[in-house]
Amino acid sequence: MDASSKPAATRRMLIRRHSLPVRLSHWLNVLCMTVLLISGLQIFNAHPxxxxxxxxxxxxxxxxxxxxxxxxxxxxxxxxxxxxxxxxxxxxxxxxxxxxxxxxxFPAWATLPSYQDLAAGRRWHFFFAWLFVVNGLINLAYGIFARHFRRDLLPTRHELMPAHLGHEIAEHARLRFPKGEAARHYNALQKLTYLLVIFILLPLMIATGLTMSPGFNAAAPWLLDVFGGRQSARTLHFITATALVLFVVVHVAMVLASGFFNNMRSMITGRYAIRVETPMEPKQ
Known part of the structure; x- marks a missing residue:
């Protein structure tokens, strides 16, 4: 019996999937985005x-x-x-x-604070907005310095082929997720989604937020022209925030469907469990 025809067994292996800076940034983003959402709804309620x-x-x-x-x-x-x-x-x-x-x-349970208080909502929103921006800049610098973007998030030419993307979409629709060696890395849909969020949605949300600030308008009045006025920027800010909420909902759904405890362990400890095939020696 040659090596290619030997029966295979699987064994569980813990791999290193997320570095400490990525994990810390992720959980800080969770905190910031939660507070930004509910304080933002408080601000929106002042003029819905x-x-x-x-x-x-x-x-x-x-x-x-x-x-x-x-x-x-x-x-x-x-x-x-x-x-x-x-x-x-x-x-x-x-x-x-x-x-x-x-x-x-929006109802009281969805806003911070729960009672109507525009000033308090703005204070919560602005503090965590700047914390979010600083965290994002640190994460961006780390991603470039540690080659995280190039190594983990940049899709290959093969992954961008329509046939490959179509296959991944079909597999995700059937809730079939990568296993074994394929689970070591992000798939093409994950890479494209994360790149869309990091380099389009988040910068757009930050830029439209700054456009609504009269103080920042004095320093960069051209932003008002870029977004067609403060009211248009407010609308785009709301739409972008909604898109980010939808991303989080889908992200959490995929975490639950593909293995909640395994995914949570990888984002807490950095270790992710996969099963790899090992050839079995034939009996003598």
Missing amino acids: SLYWGQYGADNDPSIIAMEAVEDGDAVKGLTRIGSMTFNTTGVLGVSNVDGEPAARG
Whole structure:
């Protein structure tokens, strides 16, 4: 019996998947993004409407709005997106506060602080925004210095082939994930998604956030022209934040589907378990 025809057994192996700087950056990002989201919803609640252009606050029609309207003796919440209107009473537009319906864009449980306080929301948001930016710059420097981006995130030419990408999409749709040696590295879909988040969504979110700052406008007034005004920047900021929330939801779903404990161990200890085949010696 030659080596290629020997029966194979599998053994469990722990590999090093995430370095300490990557793990620390990841969990700090989790904290920052959580606080940024719920404090951002607090800020949004101060004026729960989005506009496009320079003059949205001057009675121009909103493109997205969460409103409270009277309905007989009751109040109902309506969410409008363009020409479409949805009854979202109890969640968006109108939700319960101390047992009574109250006009709120997002409900109290989704904002920081839970009560309406724009100033407090802004303080939470700005502190963690700068912490998020500093963490991102450190992570970017590490990724370049340690060749993390080139080694782990840059897809190969083969991985970008339509046939390969189509196969990976089909496998993910069937919840079939890489195993064995293939699990040592990110697959093409993971690489492309992380690159999209790191180099497009996050810079866009930061840039639109800065565009909304009158103080920063004085230093870089050209940003207002780039994004078509402060109201357009606010809308793009909201859309980008929504896209990041969707990314996190899908990311967590994939973590659960592909092995929660194994993935969590890799992001806490850096060690990830795979199964590799070892040839079995034939019996004499």
